[in-house]
Amino acid sequence: YAYTLEKRDTKEKVDSQVIIDMCVRCHSYAKTALQRRTPEDWTKLANMHSGVLPMWLYQLQDVLDWDETLAACLTELSKRFPLETPEWKQWVSSRPKAGEGKWVVAGYQAGKGAYGGEIELKKTGDAFYSYAGTVEFESGEKQPIGGKATLYGGYAWRASGTLAGKPIREVFHISMDGSTFTGVRFDDPHFELRGVETRTFAGSSPRILSVMPKALKAGTKDATVTVVGTGLSKEVSLGDGVNVKKVVSATPTKVVVTVDVADKAAAGYRAAKAGSAAGGNLFAVYSAVDYIKVVPSPAMSRTGGLGYAVKQLVQFDAMSFSKGADGAAGTGDDIEIGRVPAAWKVVELASSNEDHDVEFVGTIDANGLFTPGNEGPNPKRAMQENNMGDVWVTASWAGPGGGTLFARGYLLATIPLYVQRPVQ
Incomplete structure (x- = not known):
């Protein structure tokens, strides 16, 4: 929950x-x-x-x-x-502590993509910590991260800090063995702009957390692949048909290699390995980009911006997919390839006659970030309605093989959340 x-x-x-x-x-x-x-x-x-x-x-x-x-x-x-409960009694009897030292970071942020990195954790009190480090996105962009945290009950991490100089908050929960945090860090006050993240103690058992990019097309040559995890070695394997040509750099938490993918490499997910560290379904080979999806859908934004409530934005991604071995879209063997640089539009969804929602609900930028309109009555609308409504958000992408792929997602632009309850 x-x-x-x-x-x-x-x-x-x-x-x-x-x-x-x-x-x-x-x-x-x-x-x-x-x-x-x-x-x-x-x-x-x-x-x-x-x-x-x-x-x-x-x-x-x-x-x-x-x-x-x-x-x-x-x-x-x-x-x-x-x-x-038995689980609580087990936790109380062991109650592992978050170890000081290096932690490995792996996550995904809508609008920017996958990222990895490292943070250094220092204990400043019985349940208090400070941390500092760097995250690097798959685009190559590096951002410093740091802050202060409280570990409530020995398992609930709540932190305030900065990422690239901008304020963030963090909500993580620790694993039973104390080696891994999972959760989110989000912009403050825009909680909807977030990274979904895993942090693992660098001294824990060997494990691969992420592979970037997570999919390559059959026939790809000289591709750079980054493996993030703990206890890594430079002996990287990405399955049959993927030849590791060169190790660019290697540390126990990050290995960068150059690979070739055979023209006839089998499509599908395969186990990634870096010495004794392994991870399943973290890397795939695909034959073609067959369709894209607008994510998230359905989505919800909230008006604001006049000093009474903060606007709730929506960061959309256009995610590309391959149909997989069965040749059908939307089935269990489909391969998620990753986000693509789509062209974005907000399109009318006619829920009533002459509502013209698309003119008032907000705007979307070239990277898929939707910003809703201001709160309150709008004199330019019929009956001075608020800047609310429901619309389609569409994405179009011209792939390298020719042709253009289209997708759309549903967006509801609604009223501000004026009452912020303690849990929020």
């Missing part, structure tokens, strides 16, 4: 009707599911709702037997989310 802490738009799936009736109709399921309480504490929480929100009984008027439904909900919550 970390998606609510990481501020990821998510369509929740809840498999308990009584929790839907009593909890989810007012707030996210994650807000409930992130809590751990004794049965007595869950009862107190329900009583708190009755005291602070006395009208909630009437808002839940479709619940005919209040006492019976509330009791069933409390029983379900106590069963699903107890204070003590």
